[in-house]
Amino acid sequence: MAEKNAAPKDFGFGEDEAMLRDLARKFLDEQLPVETLRRLVAEAPEPIYDEGERARWDEALWKEIVELGWTGLAVGEEEGGAGISLVGIAGVVEEVGRHALPSPLIPTLSASLVLREAGGPVARTILERIAQGATASLAITGERGSWDPDAPALEAREDGDTIVLDGMACFVQDAFKADVLIASARLGGDVVLCAVEAGAAGLTIDADHIHDLTRDQATLRFDGVRVGGDAVVSREALGALRKAWPGLLVLVTADLCGTSEWQLQTTVEYARQRTQFDRQIGFFQAVKHPLVDAMVEIDRAKSLLYHAACEIDRGSEEAETAARMAKSAASDAGAFISDRSVQLHGGIGFTWECDVHIYFKRSLHNQVLFGDGVHQRKKLAETLIGPIG
Amino acid sequence: MSKAVLTPEQQEFQEYARRWLAENAPPPPPERLPITAIEVMTVGQRDYLQAWQRKCYDAGLVGADYPTEYGGGGHEGFQRIANMELGRAKVPFLINIVGLNMAAPTILVHGTEAQKEKFIPGCLSGDEIWCQGFSEPGAGSDMANQQTSAVPDGDDWIVNGHKVWTSLGHFAKWMILITRTSKDHKYDGLTYFLCPIEGHDGVTVRPLVKITGEAGFNEVFFEDARVPDAYRLDDVGKGWTVAMTTLTYERGAAESAGSGGGESVHPTQRLIELARDTWRDGECAADDPVTRDAIMQRAIVAEGMRQNGRRARVEALCDHPMRLPLQQKLTSSEFVQDNARVGVDIAGAKSTLYKLDERAPSKGYWPLAYMNSYGHTIAAGTNEIQRNILGERVLGLPKSK
Ligand SMILES: Cc1cc2nc3c(=O)[nH]c(=O)nc-3n(C[C@H](O)[C@H](O)[C@H](O)COP(=O)(O)OP(=O)(O)OC[C@H]3O[C@@H](n4cnc5c(N)ncnc54)[C@H](O)[C@@H]3O)c2cc1C
Numbered sequence: 001m002a003e004k005n006a007a008p009k010d011f012g013f014g015e016d017e018a019m020l021r022d023l024a025r026k027f028l029d030e031q032l033p034v035e036t037l038r039r040l041v042a043e044a045p046e047p048i049y050d051e052g053e054r055a056r057w058d059e060a061l062w063k064e065i066v067e068l069g070w071t072g073l074a075v076g077e078e079e080g081g082a083g084i085s086l087v088g089i090a091g092v093v094e095e096v097g098r099h100a101l102p103s104p105l106i107p108t109l110s111a112s113l114v115l116r117e118a119g120g121p122v123a124r125t126i127l128e129r130i131a132q133g134a135t136a137s138l139a140i141t142g143e144r145g146s147w148d149p150d151a152p153a154l155e156a157r158e159d160g161d162t163i164v165l166d167g168m169a170c171f172v173q174d175a176f177k178a179d180v181l182i183a184s185a186r187l188g189g190d191v192v193l194c195a196v197e198a199g200a201a202g203l204t205i206d207a208d209h210i211h212d213l214t215r216d217q218a219t220l221r222f223d224g225v226r227v228g229g230d231a232v233v234s235r236e237a238l239g240a241l242r243k244a245w246p247g248l249l250v251l252v253t254a255d256l257c258g259t260s261e262w263q264l265q266t267t268v269e270y271a272r273q274r275t276q277f278d279r280q281i282g283f284f285q286a287v288k289h290p291l292v293d294a295m296v297e298i299d300r301a302k303s304l305l306y307h308a309a310c311e312i313d314r315g316s317e318e319a320e321t322a323a324r325m326a327k328s329a330a331s332d333a334g335a336f337i338s339d340r341s342v343q344l345h346g347g348i349g350f351t352w353e354c355d356v357h358i359y360f361k362r363s364l365h366n367q368v369l370f371g372d373g374v375h376q377r378k379k380l381a382e383t384l385i386g387p388i389g
Numbered sequence: 390m391s392k393a394v395l396t397p398e399q400q401e402f403q404e405y406a407r408r409w410l411a412e413n414a415p416p417p418p419p420e421r422l423p424i425t426a427i428e429v430m431t432v433g434q435r436d437y438l439q440a441w442q443r444k445c446y447d448a449g450l451v452g453a454d455y456p457t458e459y460g461g462g463g464h465e466g467f468q469r470i471a472n473m474e475l476g477r478a479k480v481p482f483l484i485n486i487v488g489l490n491m492a493a494p495t496i497l498v499h500g501t502e503a504q505k506e507k508f509i510p511g512c513l514s515g516d517e518i519w520c521q522g523f524s525e526p527g528a529g530s531d532m533a534n535q536q537t538s539a540v541p542d543g544d545d546w547i548v549n550g551h552k553v554w555t556s557l558g559h560f561a562k563w564m565i566l567i568t569r570t571s572k573d574h575k576y577d578g579l580t581y582f583l584c585p586i587e588g589h590d591g592v593t594v595r596p597l598v599k600i601t602g603e604a605g606f607n608e609v610f611f612e613d614a615r616v617p618d619a620y621r622l623d624d625v626g627k628g629w630t631v632a633m634t635t636l637t638y639e640r641g642a643a644e645s646a647g648s649g650g651g652e653s654v655h656p657t658q659r660l661i662e663l664a665r666d667t668w669r670d671g672e673c674a675a676d677d678p679v680t681r682d683a684i685m686q687r688a689i690v691a692e693g694m695r696q697n698g699r700r701a702r703v704e705a706l707c708d709h710p711m712r713l714p715l716q717q718k719l720t721s722s723e724f725v726q727d728n729a730r731v732g733v734d735i736a737g738a739k740s741t742l743y744k745l746d747e748r749a750p751s752k753g754y755w756p757l758a759y760m761n762s763y764g765h766t767i768a769a770g771t772n773e774i775q776r777n778i779l780g781e782r783v784l785g786l787p788k789s790k
Contacts, residue, residue, distance in 0.1 A: 010394075010702070010703050011699070011700070011703060011706065013703055013705060013706055017705075018705040021705075261708075268784045268785065268786065271786055272785065272786060272787065279787070280786075280787045282780070282784075282786035282787050283786070283787040283788075283789065285773070285776070285777070285789065287786075288776065288777065288780035288781075288784075288786050288789075289773070289776045289777075289780065291780060291784055291786070292719075292776045292779045292780045292784065293776075295712070295716075295779065295783070295784065296716055296719065296720055299693075299697060299712065299713060299716060300689075300690065300693035300694075300696075300697065300720075301693075302700070302706070303693055303696035303697045303699070303700040304689070304692060304693050304696055306696070306700060306706060307692070307696040307699070322692075325688070325689045325692055325693075328685075328689055329689055329693060374682065377681070377682050377685035377686065377689070378678070378681070378682070380685045380688070380689075381681035381682070381684070381685050384657075384661070384684075384685065384688060385661050385664070385675055385681055385684065386675070388676045388678075388681075389676055
């Protein structure tokens with residue numbers, strides 16, 4: 001770990017990446033100011049998720065996002081995508097988090113990363129569709145909610161030329177917005193990866209009732225869903241899932257860094273303007289110091305994020321370690337600034353009226369996605385200290 | 390083009406520095422070296438370290454970016470490279486930390502031509518050791534509350550007062566000194582001097598013992614000590630502004646000269662080794678999930694600091710130019726402290742054994758490092774003060790004063 005940090009590097013974040021990030025910021029600043037976000041997701045006091053209903057999102061805005069080519073950010077140029085480095089993508093996703101954009105972007109990017117690792121003609125076809133604007137999500141987590149690529153969601157069996165999928169895929173992100181679902185299943189001793197169309201026969205999508213207002217989540221029931229050869233992405237997908245895993249962690253981490261930065265800036269703004277005891281509350285060290293501590297934690301997460309993305313782009317063996325460190329730091333930083341952002345807003349912070357709740361919930365959701373801080377450190381310890389016993 | 394990319398000259402210098410350090414790393418010291426420069430207390434340690442700094446200076450690894458007329462190398466962007474290579478080579482640190490990191494850069498900004506020529510070369514070579522006389526019994530965090538007085542007398546000033554916590558004071562030839570020259574204004578009543586210490590009439594240096602039981606720093610008494618006006622740095626009444634320049638360098642917000650290695654093993658690796666060697670309640674500490682989590686937390690902070698340093702040089706990834714540099718002191722000192730504390734916790738019963746006990750893990754390093762770490766979280770402005778500065782300067786929160 002010591003050696004590779006000795007020489008100064010630039011994370012591969014150059015002018016192109018900065019331009020892309022700044023464009024994303026400007027676009028979302030204009031299209032999704034917090035007043036619009038509030039109207040979009042938090043209008044009704046108790047959000048109601050009807051069965052099959054898509055969570056609130058602005059489809060017109062999404063069309064523009066597709067036109068900007070964001071769905072294809074993680075798709076290679078050969079498949080018609082932008083083939084942007086993960087470092088560049090992290091910059092965009094940070095902005096997405098900063099604006100708490102309700103959209104299937106992150107699940108679609110996640111699916112792209114898995115498909116790219118899997119490779120092959122089926123993956124290529126789906127990646128081409130994604131580059132043209134199709135949306136996707138990963139159905140790779142079973143009922144127990146394992147944070148492990150080795151624990152596929154479903155059971156698969158072969159029936160002539162087809163594969164039949166049974167079981168439940170849980171915690172599927174933005175499932176109602178996905179055109180295609182990338183599902184993992186156990187087939188004998190192997191893990192297969194299949195592309196299942198949203199309307200496939202035998203597939204039921206049940207909405208989960210979740211606190212996060214900026215996304216939807218669903219439980220998918222597979223009752224003998226049949227997929228033909230043109231939908232089997234890979235018959236030995238474990239390697240691909242493991243290889244893609246650090247990238248998936250990086251996407252969530254980038255979103256967390258964005259939400260955390262918004263929470264920090266918004267709370268600082270409030271501390272500068274809210275007056276009690278004839279002073280701005282930001283004067284008091286009980287307010288000032290935790291905000292500084294939050295900044296320190298957020299900056300740590302951000303630096304680790306860019307390091308991780310850079311290691312993945314380099315194909316480094318340290319990629320998983322770097323990504324787990326980043327996710328751990330971002331989950332903990334997110335938890336801390338979320339806590340302070342509500343507390344330091346006082347009574348108003350506890351209400352539905354104050355925008356901080358939107359970010360609080362998105363962050364809370366992201367803190368556990370693909371494993372919380374403790375989980376990441378448990379996995380890290382296996383690498384850096386060795387297995388127990 | 391990114392700032393991190395080296396010019397051909399810088400690249401060549403990097404290769405030279407690496408090669409030179411590999412060939413010239415000094416033989417093992419005659420006695421155990423302290424962890425940082427401010428703890429150097431014995432003549433043996435001093436001589437050894439002073440010789441090492443002189444050698445590095447002669448090789449062009451110290452003062453590389455200073456003008457040649459003040460004894461520097463006259464280069465641009467070389468010192469950072471030298472610092473990095475010194476750190477990487479795990480060689481002993483440079484002893485003249487106050488001269489190098491605080492006095493020289495302050496004199497370069499505020500000094501007269503004559504002062505720059507007289508003082509800077511000795512700072513760089515380490516031939517003249519410097520100390521810092523900012524703190525007093527009543528002026529710590531409230532640094533402007535100086536009571537040590539300087540009264541004009543012909544071409545001299547007469548200094549009276551009491552400074553405390555003066556690191557390296559017992560070896561110092563010179564002191565950067567803040568005095569009160571007017572009682573009418575708190576901040577504008579201060580004046581900054583380059584004051585002779587060693588063997589100077591009216592100056593008494595008395596060692597103080599640290600929490601660790603080791604000699605640590607000093608107090609310095611001034612009784613009608615004469616300081617020539619030629620040693621006044623910048624204008625009368627401008628001492629506060631000058632002191633702020635010093636602090637900017639001291640707190641690491643601006644890059645100056647290198648500190649070198651010190652720690653020979655990666656701190657987290659050290660914790661892992663300790664855990665592997667420690668049995669608690671019949672179980673190896675390295676197998677205990679709570680211990681594993683604590684070590685991993687430290688590992689993440691350590692890696693985060695390294696990556697912060699790297700990100701600080703990528704402008705497009707920094708929201709505010711001082712945001713990361715000003716965090717440096719806070720995070721690194723708390724890291725050192727937390728890390729040592731985890732070591733104490735892992736060692737358990739054995740953490741009670743101190744330096745002289747044969748059975749003490751790592752020769753008593755963990756409790757020693759833990760106690761010493763308060764030097765980092767208190768010296769150069771306590772971490773509470775650092776949080777104020779970060780909150781006010783970077784986050785723009787209202788000032789506490
Ligand atoms: C190892 C070591 C080496 C040193 N070397 C030198 C040296 O070479 N030269 C030199 O001049 N000085 C030196 N110092 C002194 C150091 O700069 C002071 O100790 C430090 O600035 C704190 O001042 P104080 O000790 O008077 O504590 P105080 O200022 O009395 O502080 C006591 C406590 O109150 C807190 N506090 C005070 N004001 C505030 C505030 N506004 N907001 C929040 N909390 C506050 C502090 O954080 C601290 O926790 C050294 C100190 C140490 C420990």
